[in-house]
Amino acid sequence: MRKVERQRLLKNLIQTHEIERQEDFVKLLQAQSIDVTQATISRDIKEMQLIKVPNADEGYHYSLPLEKKMDVKEKLRRLFKEAYLTHHQKDYFIVIKALPGNGTAIANILDQLQAEAIFGTIGGDDTVLVICKSEVQAQEFSIFIENLLK
Template sequence: MRYSRQTKIMELIEDEIIGTQEQLINRLTELGYSATQATVSRDINELQLVKRTDENGIKRYVRASSTDNSISGRFIRIFRDTIVSYNNAKNLIIVKTLSGCGNAAAEAIDCMNLKHIVGSVAGDNTLLLVIEDDKYVPEIVKKFDEMVNS
């Protein structure tokens, strides 16, 4: 449930202007998630969210950029704990996750800034990674193996 809630938090801050923990709690509750102030505070900390002023002068929660923090061990744990399997076909890698964890795993991969990944598409329990050339797929799969087995 935590990973599902945290995935929803990431979606909410990307799609909506969320500037307070109270707003976040209200939106989560509307969407059927149980969330207290303490829970949301922990989630914000674990997801390394920061408040920024947007182009309209409104303070809102956003993901910390890679210049704010290096990749968190938290994202590697999320990746490792949620991955069920991964396979490749030519220049594509398909990653299967636990239900509700596709976006969290995709976020972890995005934060790693791996070379040669052109883009990703995440669903509930699957994500698709498009690699610029199939010759780079073994290198990326090897990194995934190292993370899953560490």
Template sequence: MRPSNKAARLDAIRQSIREHKVSSQLQLSELLIQQGINVTQATLSRDLDELHATKVRFPDGIMAYWIPDISNQSILEMTTMTMTHAEESAKADQYLAKVLTGLITSVKRANNLLVVRTLSGAAQFAASALDRQPISGIMGTIAGDDTVLIVSPSDDQAADRARWLLDITSGDVAQQERLEA
């Protein structure tokens, strides 16, 4: 039994998406009802947005919801075919490209630090999106109003992450995705 509050509902949504390949809001609603949680479609839609849920194609071809902060291990357990590290990385890149494109205005490097400028008010959202992903070369972020500081373990990794961040936010991932389709 769960308490009837938003935090419990969001946790139930995370758990349902982690344990099942949820392909629609109707399916998710039915899973929540089985747990004693009744929710309107509008609330469910807002909750999925707040959790940054997005639909991705799993290796077995099924399109289902994926929440970025679910551990990679849980995603692997959900699939009958194992995703490779490259596939996991591509999914994270697609998610970040979708979220960060249009928000980042510049990336500058100072040794192992990246100073990322965003639109006014977007820095905390951008930093949170980056922090939710297991990205090698990023130890953590600090966000203000329009600036994100990214700390990398080394100068070389910071240079790689700067190029990568510019690539995914410049539409290269989206262009590549269209070419592969």
């Protein structure tokens, strides 16, 4: 299962259950025939910036962060730090290669950037095609990516 899909499920589980431990996520996902490890859940919790809040019986349960919005550029920087492999620009196009399972997440964040240069993106498992409005804008956006990686 892809990370984006798994994290969407985690978000739904938080909204429908009071989940106190990482192992509870694992059990609920396994009940849906989704094989996942506690270590994977731990990484997801960190990336999603989940927090623990008090519940009625003096315990704590996971919750989504309180209206904390991470800057889209910072999201992209973090994702590139973890998953980026390379990118190449040709004419109006930029092809970004990433670790498997990260292409759609990168494409999604690029769309959220609402960059003037980007006409659209297509995200696969490990590849993103960025279609720019002009060759000059593609060159500029390629430089933006390089600067993001510094």
